[in-house]
Every structure is written in structure tokens, then in C-alpha cells.
Amino acid sequence: MTTAPIFRIVPTTQKYDWGKKGLASKVAQFAAASKIPGFELDENAPYAELWMGTHPSGPSRVLDTNELLSAHLAKNPHLMGTQVLSKYEDAKAGNIPFLFKVLAIEKALSIQTHPDKETAKVLHREKPDIYKDDNHKPEMALAITPFTALCGFLPLPKLASYIRAVPEFSSLIPPAISAHFLSLASTSSPDAPDAKAALRDVFSAVMTASDSLFKSELAKLVDRYKKGEVKEEESDVVELVVRLESQFPGDIGVFCAFMLNYVTLEPGEAIFLAAGEPHAYVSGDIMECMATSDNVIRAGLTPKLRDIPNLVAGLTYAAAPPARHRVFARAAAFGAAVDLYDPPVPEFSVLQVKVSSTGGEAVGRETLPPIAGPSIAIVTEGSGSLRWGAQGSKDAGGVEVGTGQVVFVGAGTEVEISGEGMIVYWAFVE
Structure with a gap:
């Protein structure tokens, strides 16, 4: 019944080289368990991403009718909510x-960043074949298995210690740039304009070597x-360097x-x-949520x-x-078993809902109050039901x-x- 306020949708799977293969991938596990129409498991294929939303490169469909979710929502604007429609x-x-995803990462993704809205408009205007829209793309990654990532620049003293200790790395930086950075690293605030400029000069020198x-320096380093x-100062990156170089030789x-x-x-x-x-x-493996955009500026790997x-x-x-980038779950006004991940952008927030029985009950129950905008939710563990409307009323359903x-x-x-032993990730916008 597609006029209902809650209904199943069909996500899309994406196969990229960096994805985990076969059922080692959460993407493949979820696609197989949910019996996505047309999905046939290939144990040798890299299942990298599961997309949930209206992004044109991988739009979701309404399960019952095979209609594009976007088309259904356009015909039923009340499902979007007046606040979202006006904004x-x-x-x-x-x-x-927003676009909600599951990612299953075996091989590192590229060194990248995303433009802000103003920069996105410029890039889209100047290079529309590369930067295909004019939106920004802030994103949040929420681990569902142990997850590793590179994110944000190191504190200046730590970067300085690598420059001093790792000759193969420091040889990529012209001596004058290196000396200027080292003179500031332990004395300047990282937010000071001269410190930021010195960090930019170091990064630019390395990436344009x-x-x-x-x-030749990378070969010597890995050897x-x-x-x-x-050396002790570099011991914490050895495994990472060897791993990345094995995946992207000479990068x-x-x-x-x-x-x-x-x-x-x-x-x-x-x-x-x-x-x-x-x-x-x-x-x-992660849940990822982002503003709907394709804009990625890449530099390596x-x-x-x-x-x-x-x-x-x-x-x-x-x-x-790295704590600067952390989003800490906090209790929401949704119930004791609900955690809210609320990054500083208006396009999305994510709930993690855990439902288990207590006090001898056969199933656990949680009630989420109305949210002013649309939501997309995926069950990552267990099973159960979602119900709406007053029990016994003609508008009730599940x-x-x-x-x-x-x-x-x-x-x-x-x-x-x-449900019982059920975990649900719930992305929404208000």
C-alpha cells in the first residue's frame, strides 16, 4: 500500500574495486538477506556500497510498485513535510x-575532500563534466564493524616529528619550506594564519613532488x-604505509x-x-550519510x-x-534505546535504535515521536515490525x-x- 506513511523501498548496490568481496561485505549480506529484487550474489564481486535515497545515479524504488521513490514523493508531498519542502x-x-549508504571497504578509498557550496558552484560552472552538481557534500561515517580512516591534518608537532625522523618524506619538501614549518610547529597556534600557510606549503610541496x-623515495621507504x-618516531605508521603502498604502488x-x-x-x-x-x-564497514552530491576532489590513492x-x-x-572530527552519540528525546548522531549540518542526522525485550516480555518496543521531515531506515540486525496509527483505527498499519x-x-x-535483538539505523532531515 504505497499511500501508507511507511513502506519498503529497494536500495541499489554499487560494485567498486575497493569493496569487500561476496558475503564478506555487509552490502552483499544486506542485499542477500533482504532479497533485493534482481540481486544475484557473486562471491568474487566487490560489493562496495548500498544506496538508499533519491540520488539519480542510484535511485531507490518503492518495493510494491517499482516506482521511483522520487516520483512517488513528488506525487505525495505530505510525505516530505512542509518544513523540508520550503527549505x-x-x-x-x-x-x-541526503543520501544514506552502507559502505564495505577492503581497499582504501582516495585521498579526497569535498567543496563548500560556493566552491561547488564555481567548479560545476567551470568543469561540469567533472563536478556534476553545485552542491556541497558533508558526510558522516558511523562504524558498524571496526573501521579505520585518515581524517584531517595531524597536530603540527606530530607532523614536525615525521619531517625530522623520516628522510624519505622530508626529502619531498624544499629545505626553506621545511625550515619555516619546523620553526612554527611548536610555537604557533595551529589556527594562526602563518601556521596554516606553512602547513599548506608543506602539503602542496609533497602532493606536487x-x-x-x-x-624513488617511496620505494626506499617501503624497503x-x-x-x-x-625509528621509534615512525613506528605508528609503518603498517599503514606498507598497506597503502601494496594497494596503490608508487602512489x-x-x-x-x-x-x-x-x-x-x-x-x-x-x-x-x-x-x-x-x-x-x-x-x-560503515553507515554513511551525506548531502546529496557527487562532488569529490581527489589527490591520491x-x-x-x-x-x-x-x-x-x-x-x-x-x-x-582526530577528536575534532568525532561525532558522539547522545541520548535523544526518542527513548532510552535510541542514540542520536547529529553533525553540524541541516541536511541529515542519524539515529541508532536498539530494540530488545525487558521484564520478561516476548519482544521489545520503542516509540519514535513524529519527525518533521522524511526518514530512511535500514535494519542491520534482527527483525520486527514498524507500526503507525492508533490501534484499531482505519488509518493504522504496519x-x-x-x-x-x-x-x-x-x-x-x-x-x-x-522486535527482539533488532538494530535499526535511521537517517532523517527536519
Whole structure:
């Protein structure tokens, strides 16, 4: 019944080289468990992403009718909510302002950043074949298995210690730039304009080093590490450098291990990457939510187009420990079993809902109060049901859900969730 406020939708799967293969991938696990129409498991295929939303490159469809979700929402604007319709122009065409994903990462993604809105407009105008829209793309990664990533610039003293300790790295930086940076690293505030400029000069020098220079230095570095010739100051990046170089031989992006924070997240932990923050996901399975856009500026660890000038020009050069990027779950006004991940952007927030029985009950129950905008939710563990409307009323109904299944929830819908051992990730906009 597609006029209902809650209904199943069909996500799309994306196969990219960096994805986990077969059922090692959460993407494949969810697609297989939910019996996505047309999905046939190939154990040798890399299942990288599961897309849930209205993005034109991988739009979701209504399960019962096979209609595009965007088309259904355009015909039923009440499901978007008046606040979202008034704030986001594309919402009138049924387009949700966020894209919700599952990512399964075996091989590192590219060193990249995303432009802010003003920069996106310029890039789209100047290079529409590369930057296909004029929107920004802030994103949040929420670990569902142990997850590693590079994110944001290292604190200046830590970067300085690598310059001093790692000759193969420091040889990529002209002596005058290196000396100026080292003179500021321990005395200047990382937010000071001169410190940011010095960090920019170091990063730019490394990323624009000649192929003949950085490839020979990278070969020497990896050979030294494999021989076990490691100084204490560099011991924390050895495994990462060797891993990245094995995946992307002779790639300048490997040297970002000496400039960006390397973080490990446990399930339930999250990071947020705003515009201008360099990052690369390295391994693990995550829920990812982002503003709907394709705009990625790449610099390394990729066979795709690299745009070093625009990447260097657009970074924030904010040097800080990785905690600066963490999004900490906090209790929401939705119930004791609901955690809210609320990054500093209007396009999306994410709930994690855990439903288990207590007090001898056969099933657990949680009630989510109405949200003023549209939601998309996926069950990652267990099974149960989502119900709406007063019991016994003609407007009441429900949807049975299990692992990997995805639902759309219309604006203003109070939802009773029941199940046992069920975990649901719930992205929404208000």
C-alpha cells in the first residue's frame, strides 16, 4: 500500500574495486538477506556500497510498485513535510536532501575532500563534466564493524616529528619550506594564519613532488620498513604505509600517512567530514550519510582524475587531533534505546535504535515521536515490525522488517518499533 506513511523501498548496490568481496561485505549480506529484487550474489564481486535515497545515479524504488521513490514523493508531498519542502527546492520534485549508504571497504578509498557550496558552484560552472552538481557534500561515517580512516591534518608537532625522523618524506619538501614549518610547529597556534600557510606549503610541496622523486623515495621507504629498520618516531605508521603502498604502488597518496590523522573507530563511533577536510576511508564497514552530491576532489590513492590545484586551494588546513572530527552519540528525546548522531549540518542526522525485550516480555518496543521531515531506515540486525496509527483505527498499519530491509518513513509519522535483538539505523532531515 504505497499511500501508507511507511513502506519498503529497494536500495541499489554499487560494485567498486575497493569493496569487500561476496558475503564478506555487509552490502552483499544486506542485499542477500533482504532479497533485493534482481540481486544475484557473486562471491568474487566487490560489493562496495548500498544506496538508499533519491540520488539519480542510484535511485531507490518503492518495493510494491517499482516506482521511483522520487516520483512517488513528488506525487505525495505530505510525505516530505512542509518544513523540508520550503527549505529545499529539490524536495518539490521528490528529492531527499541526503543520501544514506552502507559502505564495505577492503581497499582504501582516495585521498579526497569535498567543496563548500560556493566552491561547488564555481567548479560545476567551470568543469561540469567533472563536478556534476553545485552542491556541497558533508558526510558522516558511523562504524558498524571496526573501521579505520585518515581524517584531517595531524597536530603540527606530530607532523614536525615525521619531517625530522623520516628522510624519505622530508626529502619531498624544499629545505626553506621545511625550515619555516619546523620553526612554527611548536610555537604557533595551529589556527594562526602563518601556521596554516606553512602547513599548506608543506602539503602542496609533497602532493606536487615530481614522479621521479617521490616514487624513488617511496620505494626506499617501503624497503626500509620491510627490513624492520624503523625509528621509534615512525613506528605508528609503518603498517599503514606498507598497506597503502601494496594497494596503490608508487602512489603519492601513501605519503599522506605522515600528514593526516589515522583513526580507528569501534562499532557505534562516528566521524564527520566537513567541506575542506582531507580524508580517506581505509577499511571496515560503515553507515554513511551525506548531502546529496557527487562532488569529490581527489589527490591520491586512486586511478581516477586528480585535481591537486583545487584540492590544495580548498582545504581548511585545520591541524588538530582526530577528536575534532568525532561525532558522539547522545541520548535523544526518542527513548532510552535510541542514540542520536547529529553533525553540524541541516541536511541529515542519524539515529541508532536498539530494540530488545525487558521484564520478561516476548519482544521489545520503542516509540519514535513524529519527525518533521522524511526518514530512511535500514535494519542491520534482527527483525520486527514498524507500526503507525492508533490501534484499531482505519488509518493504522504496519510493516514487517528484517535484516537488510529498508523502509521510507513519511514526515509527521509516529512509529512503534517492536522486535527482539533488532538494530535499526535511521537517517532523517527536519
